[in-house]
Amino acid sequence: MLYKILDKKDFKDFVNNLISAYEVTAPKKISQALHDFFPIKSYEEMDLSYKRTTLPPAKKMLFPSNEALASYTVGNNIEVKSLNESKEQLLFGVGAWDINGMNFLDRIFSTDFIDENYMEKRKKLKVIGIDAEPSDANFASSVGSEFAKEGFDLFLSDIGDKYFVRIGTAAGAEIASKFGDFLDASDVDYSAYDRQMDLYKNKFNVNVNLDNFFENFEIVYGKKDLWEKLAKSCFSCGSCNLVCPTCFCFNVRDDIKIDLAGGIKSRQWDSCMISNYGLVAGGHNFRPDEANRLKQRYRCKLKTFVEKFGQYSCVGCGRCVEACLAKINIYEDINAVKEEVSI
Amino acid sequence: MVMDLKEKTKTESIYVPDIATITEIKDLTPTEKQFKIKIDDPVKRKNFNFLPGQFVELTVFGIGEAPFSIPSSPNNKDYFELCVRSIGSVSAALHRMKAGDKVGIKGPLGKGYFPYEKMQGNNVVIVAGGLGMAPVRSILLQILEDRKSYKDVTLIYGCVDPQSMLYKDEIKKLQESKELDIKLTVDRPDNSWKGAVGVCTNLIPQLKYQPQDTYIIVCGPPVMYKFVIIELEEKKYKPENIFLSLERRMECGVGKCNHCHIGNKLVCVDGPVFSLWEIKNLKEAI
Ligand code: SF4
Numbered sequence A: 001m002l003y004k005i006l007d008k009k010d011f012k013d014f015v016n017n018l019i020s021a022y023e024v025t026a027p028k029k030i031s032q033a034l035h036d037f038f039p040i041k042s043y044e045e046m047d048l049s050y051k052r053t054t055l056p057p058a059k060k061m062l063f064p065s066n067e068a069l070a071s072y073t074v075g076n077n078i079e080v081k082s083l084n085e086s087k088e089q090l091l092f093g094v095g096a097w098d099i100n101g102m103n104f105l106d107r108i109f110s111t112d113f114i115d116e117n118y119m120e121k122r123k124k125l126k127v128i129g130i131d132a133e134p135s136d137a138n139f140a141s142s143v144g145s146e147f148a149k150e151g152f153d154l155f156l157s158d159i160g161d162k163y164f165v166r167i168g169t170a171a172g173a174e175i176a177s178k179f180g181d182f183l184d185a186s187d188v189d190y191s192a193y194d195r196q197m198d199l200y201k202n203k204f205n206v207n208v209n210l211d212n213f214f215e216n217f218e219i220v221y222g223k224k225d226l227w228e229k230l231a232k233s234c235f236s237c238g239s240c241n242l243v244c245p246t247c248f249c250f251n252v253r254d255d256i257k258i259d260l261a262g263g264i265k266s267r268q269w270d271s272c273m274i275s276n277y278g279l280v281a282g283g284h285n286f287r288p289d290e291a292n293r294l295k296q297r298y299r300c301k302l303k304t305f306v307e308k309f310g311q312y313s314c315v316g317c318g319r320c321v322e323a324c325l326a327k328i329n330i331y332e333d334i335n336a337v338k339e340e341v342s343i
Numbered sequence B: 001m002v003m004d005l006k007e008k009t010k011t012e013s014i015y016v017p018d019i020a021t022i023t024e025i026k027d028l029t030p031t032e033k034q035f036k037i038k039i040d041d042p043v044k045r046k047n048f049n050f051l052p053g054q055f056v057e058l059t060v061f062g063i064g065e066a067p068f069s070i071p072s073s074p075n076n077k078d079y080f081e082l083c084v085r086s087i088g089s090v091s092a093a094l095h096r097m098k099a100g101d102k103v104g105i106k107g108p109l110g111k112g113y114f115p116y117e118k119m120q121g122n123n124v125v126i127v128a129g130g131l132g133m134a135p136v137r138s139i140l141l142q143i144l145e146d147r148k149s150y151k152d153v154t155l156i157y158g159c160v161d162p163q164s165m166l167y168k169d170e171i172k173k174l175q176e177s178k179e180l181d182i183k184l185t186v187d188r189p190d191n192s193w194k195g196a197v198g199v200c201t202n203l204i205p206q207l208k209y210q211p212q213d214t215y216i217i218v219c220g221p222p223v224m225y226k227f228v229i230i231e232l233e234e235k236k237y238k239p240e241n242i243f244l245s246l247e248r249r250m251e252c253g254v255g256k257c258n259h260c261h262i263g264n265k266l267v268c269v270d271g272p273v274f275s276l277w278e279i280k281n282l283k284e285a286i
């Protein structure tokens, strides 16, 4: 890690220089309350004062909702070719929780079998993070993801009239020297950064206590009444999965091309909250009802990857809370589990 | 013994199947067909070394892919067999295919297999229900091909009715050979039926083997496991010596799509065979 300073008066030039060299994806305002990440052509298109973005940007760029994996000719002489589209891209202005979400996906797609479709795109993606404003439902600091330790090339923290910049990779150092006027950080800058980090942690309105949750969850796992109550209003729409930076379930399908001379194997995002998620050929459904599916989603987010990777797979971004029309709320439900155990 | 997954996929996309040819199709029952499959590329064919209990992802081009466990002997190096009931779009399409047609094969897959090395020198009980006979046939054949390495072997096999019994002729021959003890049972017997009537769970109390030198293999429809395990535990068989092949929805077969998860395990990479001990505290595993 290298530490540098970027004066705010040089910030606009820096961004425009990046735009001239890369396809830059950055936050744009799309409505009164909403932003989303899109490719931008100029500094003015960007709005870093965002709170909520509908979709997590890294997931959208690295793991598209519909992706061709292979194509083939059909008939007697079948030839299969892998398909893997990737390009050099730069993601600008992404918050720490979304970087941590991406780090989680990196791990998923490189564990055991390596998913080249994801990894190729990841290798070509430069990431510049920023201390983004947490939305009202964001509880990243409760799951330890309000701070990004890795996964970025540069990370910018606002310390008044300058940005304090952490340089995480050699590629990041190159970007800094090529496209901006970065100076060495002084002792004064370091202490300003230290103060800023303390202030930043206090910006998260929602605090949820996950102490003992790992064991508590096990205790309430079999309590059907509790889960039925929590999942009562769920429509099984799957929105919570779609907006989640760490949800990665997908389906694989084969289709015949329009010209009938060949076919395509592709994948589409899937949702563990949808009723046919656990349905097998022959008709047996391993996850037949809402209560069971909600319980398993929470298990996946808060327990499974503690066991597998030593971390939650929920980065606390709050998107699922904001997206749910039934007002199902993961941090309230964490508390509900606690309450159930304490009575 | 189990392949290094990273090694295997270093150069090739995990989503691209190898081309293979269906060389023979046989009717096993009115609803199940057996497919003999040969991978086209001679080098890949030679490298296709599977362990009993492993499976393949089979693509019917233009239709889809689905997982199938391999019921043939791991000692057949030139080809493998699949036993397919027509219940989904892929299996229905397979049933319409003929010898000479091409399919895509990814595999062998799964790190969890029936641990024949550990089972040597011990008694082996195989409990199969319905289509569950297919996954356990590979270990059964492997045992028979090296029969002297094992103590007593029992096969308990339950079906709905005598017509739906898989590998009938083979089983009949084995009954005559006395190489193993075979207990058959059906829910709905016909007039000629000579075996037991009822579910295979009922036959477990008759087992005479002691827990310390007995391994158990279980495979069948989801509803079967719970009851079989109750009976096995009743007889004090050790959970670390009981091996189950589990079924879940699979989309990728290579540990990425997450559909096959049970708690913190993925059936496609950590299984499909698990010891009862491994999954004991995974709610919903059985
Ligand atoms: S929890 Fe909410 S967003 Fe998720 S499936 Fe249910 S209704 Fe949809």
Ligand code: SF4
Pocket: A240, A243, A244, A245, A246, A247, A301, A313, A314, A315, A316, A317, A318, A319, A320, A321, A330
């Ligand atoms: S589960 Fe909800 S809060 Fe957690 S990372 Fe996913 S969308 Fe964000």
Ligand code: FES
Pocket: B249, B250, B251, B252, B253, B254, B255, B256, B257, B258, B259, B260, B261, B266, B267, B268, B269
């Ligand atoms: S089938 Fe995709 S992860 Fe197991």
